[in-house]
Amino acid sequence: MDVVGLGYCSLDYLGIVPGRPEFDVETMSLSDFAKSGGGPVSTALVALARLGARTGYIGVLGEDEGGAFLREEFEREGVDLGRLRVQAGARSQICMVLVEAGTGRRSILCYRAAGELVLDEADRTYISSARYLHLDGHHMSAAITAARWARADGVKVSFDANRPRPRLDELLPLVDVLIASERFPPAYTGQRDQVRAGRSLLELGPETVVITLGAEGCLCLWGDQVIPVPAFQVDVVDTTGAGDAFHGAFLYGLLQGWELKRTAIFANAVAAINCTRLGGRAGLPTLAEVEAFLSEPGLDKS
Amino acid sequence: MDVVGLGYCSLDYLGIVPGRPEFDVETMSLSDFAKSGGGPVSTALVALARLGARTGYIGVLGEDEGGAFLREEFEREGVDLGRLRVQAGARSQICMVLVEAGTGRRSILCYRAAGELVLDEADRTYISSARYLHLDGHHMSAAITAARWARADGVKVSFDANRPRPRLDELLPLVDVLIASERFPPAYTGQRDQVRAGRSLLELGPETVVITLGAEGCLCLWGDQVIPVPAFQVDVVDTTGAGDAFHGAFLYGLLQGWELKRTAIFANAVAAINCTRLGGRAGLPTLAEVEAFLSEPGLDKS
Numbered sequence: 198m199d200v201v202g203l204g205y206c207s208l209d210y211l212g213i214v215p216g217r218p219e220f221d222v223e224t225m226s227l228s229d230f231a232k233s234g235g236g237p238v239s240t241a242l243v244a245l246a247r248l249g250a251r252t253g254y255i256g257v258l259g260e261d262e263g264g265a266f267l268r269e270e271f272e273r274e275g276v277d278l279g280r281l282r283v284q285a286g287a288r289s290q291i292c293m294v295l296v297e298a299g300t301g302r303r304s305i306l307c308y309r310a311a312g313e314l315v316l317d318e319a320d321r322t323y324i325s326s327a328r329y330l331h332l333d334g335h336h337m338s339a340a341i342t343a344a345r346w347a348r349a350d351g352v353k354v355s356f357d358a359n360r361p362r363p364r365l366d367e368l369l370p371l372v373d374v375l376i377a378s379e380r381f382p383p384a385y386t387g388q389r390d391q392v393r394a395g396r397s398l399l400e401l402g403p404e405t406v407v408i409t410l411g412a413e414g415c416l417c418l419w420g421d422q423v424i425p426v427p428a429f430q431v432d433v434v435d436t437t438g439a440g441d442a443f444h445g446a447f448l449y450g451l452l453q454g455w456e457l458k459r460t461a462i463f464a465n466a467v468a469a470i471n472c473t474r475l476g477g478r479a480g481l482p483t484l485a486e487v488e489a490f491l492s493e494p495g496l497d498k499s
Numbered sequence: 500m501d502v503v504g505l506g507y508c509s510l511d512y513l514g515i516v517p518g519r520p521e522f523d524v525e526t527m528s529l530s531d532f533a534k535s536g537g538g539p540v541s542t543a544l545v546a547l548a549r550l551g552a553r554t555g556y557i558g559v560l561g562e563d564e565g566g567a568f569l570r571e572e573f574e575r576e577g578v579d580l581g582r583l584r585v586q587a588g589a590r591s592q593i594c595m596v597l598v599e600a601g602t603g604r605r606s607i608l609c610y611r612a613a614g615e616l617v618l619d620e621a622d623r624t625y626i627s628s629a630r631y632l633h634l635d636g637h638h639m640s641a642a643i644t645a646a647r648w649a650r651a652d653g654v655k656v657s658f659d660a661n662r663p664r665p666r667l668d669e670l671l672p673l674v675d676v677l678i679a680s681e682r683f684p685p686a687y688t689g690q691r692d693q694v695r696a697g698r699s700l701l702e703l704g705p706e707t708v709v710i711t712l713g714a715e716g717c718l719c720l721w722g723d724q725v726i727p728v729p730a731f732q733v734d735v736v737d738t739t740g741a742g743d744a745f746h747g748a749f750l751y752g753l754l755q756g757w758e759l760k761r762t763a764i765f766a767n768a769v770a771a772i773n774c775t776r777l778g779g780r781a782g783l784p785t786l787a788e789v790e791a792f793l794s795e796p797g798l799d800k801s
Contacts, residue, residue, distance in 0.1 A: 210512050212595050212608055218520055220597075220604035230593050230610035232564075262534075291532050293514050293595055295522075295608070302522035306514055306597070308532035 198277070198326045199250040199452050203314075203343050204238025204333035204357075206256050207290035207307065208263040211437060211476050214295045217304075228298055233438075233476030234270045235292060237333035237357045240438045240477045244445025244467060246274045247481045250452060253277035253327070255320060255343070256336070257312035259289035270478070280323050284312050296435045296475070303437065314339040325350040329448055332372075333357040337364050344371035353451075356403075357444050361385050370402035374451065376444050377408050391416055392423055407447065407461065409440055414465055417457045426461040429469040429490075438477025443468040446487075466490050500579070500628045501754050502547055505557040505616075505645050506540025506635035506659075509592035509609065510565040513739060513778050516597045519606075530600055535740075535778030536572045537594060539635035539659045542740045542779045546747025546769060548576045549783045552754060555579035555629070557622060557645070558638070559614035561591035572780070582625045586614050598737045598777070605739065616641040627652040631676075631750055635659040639666050646673035655753075658705075659746050663687050672704035676753065678746050679710050693718055694725055709749065709763070711742055716767055719759045728763040731771040731792075740779025745770040748789075768792050 212227040219225075234240065242252040254276050258264035260283050267289060271278055288310045295304040314336040320343065324330050330347040332340045332354065341364065344354045348371055355374040358365075358381045365385065369375065375398055377385075382394030391408050395418040398406045406418040414428035446467035450460025466487050474480030482490070514529040521527075536542065544554040556578050560566035562585050569591060573580055590612045597606040616638040622645065626632050632649040634642045634656065643666065646656045650673055657676040660667075660683045667687065671677065677700055679687075684696030693710050697720040700708045708720040716730035748769035752762025768789050776782030784792070 210595065212593075212610065214608055217522060218597060218606040218608060220519060220599055220602075220606050222606075224594075224607045224609050227593070227595065227608050227610040230590075230595075288532075291514075291529070292526075293512065293529065293532075293597075295520060295595075297522055300522075304520040304522050304524075305526045306516055306520060306529050307526050308514065308529040 198253050200242065200245050200329045200331050200448055201253045201255060201324050201327040202238040202242045202331040203255040203336065203340055204331070205236035205290070205335035206234065206239035206254070206258060206267055207236045207292045208267055209233045209235035209292045209294050209437065209477060211294040211296060211435065213298050213475065215298055217297070218295065229475050231476040231479060233478050234267050235438065235477040236290070237359065237441050237444070238331055238335070239271070240441035241331055241357070241445035241448070242276050243271070243274045243478050244442045244481050245449055246276050248446065248449045248484045248487070250449055253279060253323060255280045255314070255323065257282045257284055257314050259283070259287040259310055259312070260285050261288050263289035263291055280320055282314065287312060294437055296437070301433050301436055316342050321346045324352060327352055328452060329353045329355055331355045331357070331444065331448060332368070334359065334362050334365070337362070337368070341367050341371070344368060355444070355448055357440070358385070359440070369398070372403045374405045375403040375407070376447060377406065378440060379408065379410050382408055392418070405457070409443055411436070415443070415461055417461050419457055422457070424458050424461065426458060426465060428465050431469045431473050433472045435475045436472050439468045439472050441477060442471040442481055462491070463487065500555050501552040502544065502631045502633055502750055503555045503557060503626050503629040504540040504544045504633040505638065505642055506633070507538035507592070507637035508536065508541035508556070508558050508560060508569055509538045509594045510569055511535045511537035511594045511596050511739065511779060513596040513598060513737065515600050515737070515777065517600055519599070520597065531777050533778040533781060535780050536569050537740065537779040538592070539661065539743050539746070540633055540637070541573070542743035543633055543659070543747035543750070544578050545573070545576045545780050546744045546783050547751055548578050550748065550751045550786045550789070552751055555581060555625060557582045557616070557625065559584045559586055559616050561585070561589040561612055561614070562587050563590050565591035565593055582622055584616065589614060596739055598739070603735050603738055618644050623648045626654060629654055630754060631655045631657055633657045633659070633746065633750060634670070636661065636664050636667070639664070639670070643669050643673070646670060657746070657750055659742070660687070671700070674705045676707045677705040677709070678749060679708065680742060681710065681712050684710055694720070697725070707759070711745055713738070717745070717763055719763050721759055724759070726760055726763065728760060728767060730767050733771045733775055735774045737777045738774050741770045741774050743779060744773040744783055764793070765789065
């Protein structure tokens with residue numbers, strides 16, 4: 198196994214709206230609609246699988262139509278489900294995602310199902326078989342346990358830091374690769390400057406800190422190095438899953454032993470390609486598609 | 500066949516939101532989520548079928564997962580699909596319905612698929628076999644043709660008038676029972692007073708005009724009679740489908756030969772019961788459930 202992921206998985210219903218919805222007015226038209234699996238860790242795993250990596254998912258799905266859809270999507274993509282829990286009688290997580298036409302701004306509305314995750318020895322064996330354990334802060338107790346096992350068993354830990362949440366002070370020292378969304382470093386460290394905030398995060402334990410900056414690309418910090426890598430310009434339809442796609446692709450680069458900058462360019466490319474389709478996973482490219490994208494004449498890859 | 504319906508059918512995804520969605524803020528929580536068939540004519544047919552009437556649907560669905568869900572729901576409810584069109588390669592109509600917790604105010608966002616309906620002789624035979632033809636203004640050309648056939652063949656025509664739309668001046672003279680939403684009579688006739696507006700509608704041809712007034716109940720006009728019938732008080736979860744349920748139940752009463760007031764009380768009861776569940780069809784009652792509801796002690800049925 199290359200990457201085992203433990204975290205969130207939801208069924209997303211996405212619609213493109215002309216503007217902010219109002220109550221009790223005429224019906225508003227959706228110019229497009231899509232149904233897709235979503236969730237940070239699970240979408241990163243699908244991104245990795247589509248690139249050719251061997252992946253497995255630890256998480257909880259409901260015993261409903263949504264759970265069945267999500268399982269089928271994982272299986273079709275080749276993500277191993279040997280440690281998936283299907284909670285009897287429970288509903289799966291569901292999100293409605295409204296994407297504003299033109300601006301790409303999003304409104305995300307989620308129905309949260311319970312689904313507690315309790316790990317056992319079989320999960321430890323599963324995680325130990327991987328080179329990376331990827332986490333997103335969902336199921337935090339289980340995530341901390343899994344990260345401790347990973348460290349003890351020589352498995353690298355990567356973490357998608359989307360927002361401050363309880364018990365991060367326990368988790369972050371166990372993380373090797375911290376990939377944070379733009380808002381996380383300032384919010385968590387209290388430092389407004391991303392480079393300073395990133396350096397504060399490095400001091401907490403991670404060997405590598407990457408800060409994703411949306412249309413600006415990303416910033417990689419490793420030791421004393423600070424490497425900004427600009428994003429690719431594409432016609433954005435929907436940014437849902439762009440971060441998740443980036444995380445999966447970044448791990449793919451690390452698995453190949455690529456240097457940080459090459460890895461970040463590759464991850465930026467995968468995220469950009471994913472933004473050209475509606476839904477978190479519809480636009481995830483194969484390795485050949487990323488290579489074709491990166492070899493387009495005139496594309497600035499500096 | 501008791502009622503053949505020709506009109507709109509959509510797949511609804513409904514979520515209960517705490518307030519009006521905003522863009523680019525934290526994820527909002529849905530306190531409940533449901534998936535349901537929707538659409539005025541099609542939901543009225545399901546309401547009728549659940550009450551025990553023999554119904555059939557003429558309309559167009561896509562050849563997709565949504566279309567399959569809608570067909571299965573119709574079949575489970577016993578609505579005949581002998582004249583249903585499934586459009587090869589097309590997508591079905593989909594709506595996202597956001598219901599505000601507490602107020603019940605709704606924001607309806609719809610993805611409209613094409614799906615033109617062209618009638619043929621087999622449809623005429625199908626319609627002629629029914630006692631009522633129910634329309635909602637969708638597929639207007641086909642609806643006018645169907646209404647002409649119905650009149651010629653001694654089939655009564657009922658029409659769910661939700662909002663002014665093109666070619667109503669051709670359709671309304673062919674209608675026997677016009678059931679209008681609150682906003683329709685003033686908007687169409689230019690008369691603000693509902694009784695006056697209702698009388699103007701009667702002059703256009705319909706034998707009976709019913710105006711639904713939400714929590715206020717309904718107003719029935721027939722000849723010189725004006726009969727207001729108050730609504731039942733229930734704990735409303737979601738008003739989606741309340742009007743459609745009313746139409747189906749009203750037709751059920753007419754099929755039984757009940758007088759107007761009894762029919763309206765029955766229809767108010769079915770609409771009220773349907774408001775206690777999320778989604779247009781989940782709360783539709785059986786005949787026994789309506790009878791139990793109407794025999795509850797203390798319920799004002801005056």
